[in-house]
Amino acid sequence: MNASNITGTNTMDTDELKKAEWKVRTELAAAYRLVALYGWEDLVFTHLSARVPGPDHHFLINPYGLLFHEITASSLVKVDKEGQVVEAGGIDRVNPAGFTIHSAVHMGRDDAHAVMHVHAADSVAVSAHKEGLLPLSQTAMLCLDHLAYHDYEGVALNLDERERLIRDIGEKNMLMLRNHGILTAGGSVPECFTYLYFLMKACEIQVRTPAPYCLPSQQAIETTREQSQSLGKAAALTWPALIRLLDSKNPGYAV
Template identity: 90%
Template sequence: MNASNITGSNDLGTEELKQQEWKVRTELAAAYRLIALFGWDDLVFTHLSARVPGPEHHFLINPYGLLFHEITASSLVKVDKEGNVVQAGGIDRVNPAGFTIHSAVHMGRDDAHAVMHIHAADSVAVSAHKDGLLPLSQTAMLCLDHIAYHDYEGVALNLDERERLINDIGDKNMLILRNHGVLTAGGSVPECFTYLYFLMKACEIQVKTPTPYCLPSDQAIATTQEQSQSLGKASALTWPALTRLLDSKNPGYAV
């Protein structure tokens, strides 16, 4: 399937916008399959989303019921900011908790074109740690300046939580959801996934670190945080490599 096959009540109006939407669909489907490839998925639960190019407040999210390694560009569901399905390529239901979390970030941050939320075990373990993410590794220190925290309120079905969540994330690109998991936001799917990769790697290292552990100096931590300001730009290198990996392991997402 190509961009011209994407039709529905929300006609983007121009061929250019249709092509832009298809690019976002392909990148988001690839991200879903990469999550599965890295073992960060959770059956049919957790969510990745991306804003649809164009003037409408619509975004793409997974159809509730497909495993992440099954997601394709055309199977993604388009919803509006109220969670109503605008267009579906098959399964037309979405997880209401996923809508609550993702709509909060998309609606509250104009720069959040992609949002990724997962429950990978190591991320949940760190989210339950009293001190959160510790500066135990270079990877963690590269994340520290990008991280915010949001306290657990129960399964995210209450739309009132959206305001508190967006207040907590502020202008950060990484959010540790206490006792729950992690979330990243980015200006594109590749950037968002790159933030997620660094955050997950930092969590994995922390969980594996024995005690007593060695902490770097405050100066080293501050220096690394300063060096981390362009972390999202690493996606220019990481994303082409990741898609080559996916093409060799689980092709077929761009249909």
């Protein structure tokens, strides 16, 4: 894995790196709280991560045992690419399956500075559909060009699965984990959460839509796919609004 865009003390001094890491920690803690707010958590068993700015190939992930609404910036666990804990704010263990999944993307994709994985019921339901995500809504059509699929292999405890995970996601930013849930990747925490929101919303709509379906024309589908190329940029508008929402509903994450 190559270094992140912030490549070390030759371009940023120690104080700048600490400030950059704290910003990422705060954003990631906010994302955990937002997942809880939207009801997408699965007790303590799913995970979001973000790459730590700097040259050391570390990333942040949740301490194994905290509910998402409890997570704070300082409670996040910093691990290296071998899964060793570098720094912990209390609980110093991480979900082994979480490490397998997140390390795969962080090691294989230089552009993936954040990775989010959930088991929300509607996402698992759609992942188990033979056809996967269908173009039933504008939201789904905005996701189609970003979406790839990965077949279920069991609980992700086998590090060998990392090679297949990164092969299957390729350059996409959304991954349907068959019979399991969904994963998104992004150049930042806000961008990654934006992809997660759209994919979750598309799954929720599909589950609530009974057959027979009213499908749009192929031309409409292709037009919407083309329009979806800037989907991640929506974070510039949506993330500040989400932070305002979170600050009113569940503050205290930035400590």
